[in-house]
Amino acid sequence: MNLELGLVHRQVRETARRFAQNEAAPVARQYDEEGRFAGDLVGRMGELGFLGGPIPRPYGGAGLDYLVLVVTLEEVARADAGLASAITVHVGLNSLTLLQWGTEEQKRRFLPPQATGEKLACFGLTEPNAGTDVAATETIAVREGNGYRLNGTKTWITLAGVAEHLLIFATLDRGQRHRGLCAFIVERGCAGLSTEVIRGKMGFRLANEATVYLEDCVVPAENRLGEEGEGFAIAMSALDVGRLCSAAMAVGTAQACLDASIAYARQRETFGRPIGRRQLVQQMIANMVVGVEAARLLTYKAAAARNRGEPATREASLAKWFASDVAVQAALDAIQVHGAQGYASAFPVERHLRNAKAAQIYEGTNQVQQIMQAEFALGYRGVQPLRCMPPAPESVAGGSEVGFDVPSGDRSVRPSSAGCPRGLNMG
Numbered sequence: 001m002n003l004e005l006g007l008v009h010r011q012v013r014e015t016a017r018r019f020a021q022n023e024a025a026p027v028a029r030q031y032d033e034e035g036r037f038a039g040d041l042v043g044r045m046g047e048l049g050f051l052g053g054p055i056p057r058p059y060g061g062a063g064l065d066y067l068v069l070v071v072t073l074e075e076v077a078r079a080d081a082g083l084a085s086a087i088t089v090h091v092g093l094n095s096l097t098l099l100q101w102g103t104e105e106q107k108r109r110f111l112p113p114q115a116t117g118e119k120l121a122c123f124g125l126t127e128p129n130a131g132t133d134v135a136a137t138e139t140i141a142v143r144e145g146n147g148y149r150l151n152g153t154k155t156w157i158t159l160a161g162v163a164e165h166l167l168i169f170a171t172l173d174r175g176q177r178h179r180g181l182c183a184f185i186v187e188r189g190c191a192g193l194s195t196e197v198i199r200g201k202m203g204f205r206l207a208n209e210a211t212v213y214l215e216d217c218v219v220p221a222e223n224r225l226g227e228e229g230e231g232f233a234i235a236m237s238a239l240d241v242g243r244l245c246s247a248a249m250a251v252g253t254a255q256a257c258l259d260a261s262i263a264y265a266r267q268r269e270t271f272g273r274p275i276g277r278r279q280l281v282q283q284m285i286a287n288m289v290v291g292v293e294a295a296r297l298l299t300y301k302a303a304a305a306r307n308r309g310e311p312a313t314r315e316a317s318l319a320k321w322f323a324s325d326v327a328v329q330a331a332l333d334a335i336q337v338h339g340a341q342g343y344a345s346a347f348p349v350e351r352h353l354r355n356a357k358a359a360q361i362y363e364g365t366n367q368v369q370q371i372m373q374a375e376f377a378l379g380y381r382g383v384q385p386l387r388c389m390p391p392a393p394e395s396v397a398g399g400s401e402v403g404f405d406v407p408s409g410d411r412s413v414r415p416s417s418a419g420c421p422r423g424l425n426m427g
């Protein structure tokens with residue numbers, strides 16, 4: 001297994017690193033303190049191509065691979081994971097789900113403006129009474145003529161306050177539990193759709209979490225994603241990518257905590273010597289080193305499985321669980337290394353802790369990931385083939401026309417009609 005990053009991965013990482021260091025990090029503290037959604041930085045990420053990286057060129061993206069997505073997320077999360085979550089949700093949970101399950105017409109219509117960031121998109125699964133228990137979804141969809149009438153409430157939906165395209169999961173029959181679920185692309189402007197931004201969050205203050213109200217919202221049948229009753233499979237397949245992205249963000253957060261701790265421990269002196277010379281401080285830094293390295297390897301392994309066209313359900317869940325726990329512990333230790341300074345916002349480590357905690361909750365709580373891992377190990381759970389398997393990326397050697405700094409000699413991406421293959425319906 002080759003663990004080296006390729007030329008394009010390194011170039012994209014450098015672009016993302018420059019953006020994070022020069023544009024995001026300098027304002028992150030102020031935005032966090034004001035609880036201000038970083039819409040301007042999300043727009044800039046669109047200009048840089050971060051919102052279309054893995055989307056094939058025919059749909060306006062760059063056709064790059066999952067490892068490119070991972071290194072981009074890592075670098076942006078080093079500045080702020082809440083900012084990086086816009087990529088996770090817009091690209092990982094929405095655009096790549098449309099790419100996997102959408103009809104050709106849906107992909108041609110919705111993906112190009114999403115790939116450039118002209119229109120933002122979100123993923124609306126969670127409800128006030130249905131988080132972990134997705135099958136308890138109460139949002140109801142009633143067939144009506146050539147469309148569906150939606151009623152219900154979604155909550156904690158990242159980007160929902162600003163998204164133009166909302167991927168909404170609703171039930172056609174509550175008695176059918178998860179088999180009754182169906183996915184819809186709801187467009188902003190649809191009568192009966194309204195959103196309300198959630199205030200008072202512990203972290204993710206640069207992000208935009210909102211509650212979505214659907215009151216007699218009529219969605220045309222051509223906006224249904226997948227078949228009736230396929231909503232649960234679509235949601236779970238989206239979460240495979242979401243967990244890979246969450247793992248990458250957690251690696252970035254943990255790396256930022258390690259970087260800050262090393263810098264501080266080298267210059268802060270007690271008893272005439274830098275605290276970096278104290279073995280108990282070294283122990284915290286050593287724990288961060290092994291945590292970051294192991295979390296990154298699990299994350300890259302999951303990305304490699306996605307690059308082979310596998311769902312990577314087990315790998316992404318493992319990476320998300322491990323990396324998010326590593327990030328929380330790294331942030332706690334980083335605060336300890338900084339002493340009282342770490343307890344205030346002048347240094348970024350307390351913000352990293354508040355952000356890191358969210359990753360133990362979203363995309364399935366870490367309790368859910370542990371149950372999944374045990375069930376995989378015990379043989380109670382396997383990966384079932386889907387009607388629409390995730391399309392493998394076009395190329396890992398290609399460049400982009402949407403902003404990545406790739407030399408012209410490397411622009412060798414092959415166009416592809418990646419999408420839903422026929423004949424894999426396992427019923």
Ligand SMILES: Cc1cc2nc3c(=O)[nH]c(=O)nc-3n(C[C@H](O)[C@H](O)[C@H](O)COP(=O)(O)OP(=O)(O)OC[C@H]3O[C@@H](n4cnc5c(N)ncnc54)[C@H](O)[C@@H]3O)c2cc1C
Pocket residue numbers: 089123124125126130131132133155156157158159204209358361362363364365366367368
């Ligand atoms: C910052 C942030 C962003 C988010 N963004 C999105 C988004 O974009 N889209 C979206 O749809 N959702 C989003 N969410 C919601 C998130 O996915 C849910 O919060 C999560 O799935 C947990 O659901 P819940 O909060 O209802 O907790 P519950 O399901 O009520 O769980 C509460 C506790 O009980 C535990 N628990 C529940 N059932 C079991 C069980 N069977 N066995 C063991 N323990 C169990 C859980 O692990 C947890 O500790 C976001 C959340 C946050 C914090």
